[in-house]
Amino acid sequence: MRxxxxxxxxxxxxxxxxxxxxxxxxxxxxxTVLVLVAGVLVYxxxxxxxxxxxxxxxxxxxxxxxxxxxFYLAALPFLRWRYxxxxxxxxxxxTRSGIISKHSKEIPxxxxxxxxxxxxxxxxxxxxxxxxxxxxxxxxxTHISNVRKPEQVQLMIYKExxxxxxxxxxxxxxxxxxIPDQIEALARLRDQGVLSDTExxxxxxxxxxxx
Numbered sequence: 001m002r003x004x005x006x007x008x009x010x011x012x013x014x015x016x017x018x019x020x021x022x023x024x025x026x027x028x029x030x031x032t033v034l035v036l037v038a039g040v041l042v043y044x045x046x047x048x049x050x051x052x053x054x055x056x057x058x059x060x061x062x063x064x065x066x067x068x069x070x071f072y073l074a075a076l077p078f079l080r081w082r083y084x085x086x087x088x089x090x091x092x093x094x095t096r097s098g099i100i101s102k103h104s105k106e107i108p109x110x111x112x113x114x115x116x117x118x119x120x121x122x123x124x125x126x127x128x129x130x131x132x133x134x135x136x137x138x139x140x141x142t143h144i145s146n147v148r149k150p151e152q153v154q155l156m157i158y159k160e161x162x163x164x165x166x167x168x169x170x171x172x173x174x175x176x177x178x179i180p181d182q183i184e185a186l187a188r189l190r191d192q193g194v195l196s197d198t199e200x201x202x203x204x205x206x207x208x209x210x211x
Contacts, residue, residue, distance in 0.1 A: 015090065015160055016156065020084055024081050038066070046058040083097065088157060091108065091109060093112065093157065095144060107133065109160055110161075115154050115157050117131050117151060117154050119150065183204055186204060
């Protein structure tokens with residue numbers, strides 16, 4: 001599964017798209033083995049204990065119970081892992097999940113204030129970790145777990161955030177289809193003293209003309 005290219009804005013560039021680290025799929029594998037072993041043992045036990053009609057009924061019951069347990073404990077978590085994506089573009093950071101219905105969360109790069117990561121000893125050996133993003137507005141802190149090579153991902157986010165800021169300062173084509181977010185970002189730059197009131201109004205009018 002890949003990120004749909006038609007969801008990118010005209011001037012937006014895809015930097016990377018990642019699924020969660022394979023370590024997140026380990027519980028599904030363990031549950032598959034456990035359900036398979038338990039199902040076979042109980043099925044054989046039922047076969048030895050009963051004869052005739054009840055034997056067949058009990059064996060069918062065990063098989064159905066094993067299939068239900070496999071679906072909820074192994075198959076469903078695996079599919080959630082398979083259909084979860086972490087995407088970075090020249091505009092925004094996107095997390096998408098959902099097997100049938102889709103859930104998407106986006107953070108414009110100009111709103112990101114800080115990116116940190118954590119790794120346990122085991123995660124460091126496997127190349128996995130968790131990302132924590134501090135963003136302006138109502139989003140607050142975003143936690144993304146089981147990220148592949150989180151230190152490299154952190155550096156790439158910082159690089160794209162800086163490039164996005166530089167494009168806005170140069171007055172180039174907007175890198176986001178969300179003009180209000182860019183105006184809000186310019187307002188923060190003005191409040192921080194990076195832009196003067198005149199520069200802010202000029203760039204604001206340039207963005208409004210593109211609506």
